[in-house]
Amino acid sequence: MIRGVYLNTMNDDLSECRKIYHQVFGKTNKDDMNAEQWRENDNIEDMAIYLLLYNENEVPVGAARLIFDFDGMFKFDGLSVLPEYRKKGYGDFIMHMMFDKAYQSGAHYLVSDDVAHMPEYFKKYGFEIKNQRMILDLKAYFNTHKCCH
Numbered sequence: 001m002i003r004g005v006y007l008n009t010m011n012d013d014l015s016e017c018r019k020i021y022h023q024v025f026g027k028t029n030k031d032d033m034n035a036e037q038w039r040e041n042d043n044i045e046d047m048a049i050y051l052l053l054y055n056e057n058e059v060p061v062g063a064a065r066l067i068f069d070f071d072g073m074f075k076f077d078g079l080s081v082l083p084e085y086r087k088k089g090y091g092d093f094i095m096h097m098m099f100d101k102a103y104q105s106g107a108h109y110l111v112s113d114d115v116a117h118m119p120e121y122f123k124k125y126g127f128e129i130k131n132q133r134m135i136l137d138l139k140a141y142f143n144t145h146k147c148c149h
Contacts, residue, residue: 002090004097007050017050017063017078051097053081053090061085062094066101072108074098095125103138110136118127 007014053062062081069075076098081090101108112122112134119129126141127134 002053002055002093004051004053004093005054006097006101009048009050012050014050015067016060017052019080020052020060020063020080021078023082025078035051049101051094051101053094053097055090057084062090064094064098066098067103068107069111072106074102074105074107074108074110076102076112078109091121098134098140099141104144107138110138 007017033142047068049066049068051064051066052060054088055061062085063078064080065080067075067077079091079094079098081094098110100117109125112127113132115129115132115134117133119127122134122136125136126144127136
């Protein structure tokens with residue numbers, strides 16, 4: 001069975017997330033820092049929640065990061081699925097983990113500043129691009145996707 005876990009920087013081992021980021025991104029979009037340096041140097045890290053996805057064989061295959069922002073928003077970044085596991089529904093699973101966690105935490109919007117990375121993929125979930133940000137109205141999303149909540 002596929003399973004996802006939520007991790008935090010204070011209590012949990014994030015090494016599997018870092019391995020996935022390194023394999024997928026090599027370098028992050030944060031200048032020339034690698035994924036580990038990005039995590040360690042990011043000043044919003046204390047407010048981050050990591051999502052780690054395991055496949056049916058308990059192999060870590062995907063990850064993402066949620067960051068509580070203010071004004072009812074959660075930012076996300078680092079959405080990644082290892083190349084050999086893509087197009088098998090793992091990305092969709094991580095997306096729904098993000099939606100659920102953000103919504104249950106009281107967020108009204110889920111946003112990302114990474115508009116260049118697969119915008120068509122995110123549009124299928126209802127994200128809109130506004131002011132160089134991808135934005136999803138979580139209330140509208142859950143009003144139209146009642147099957148799982």
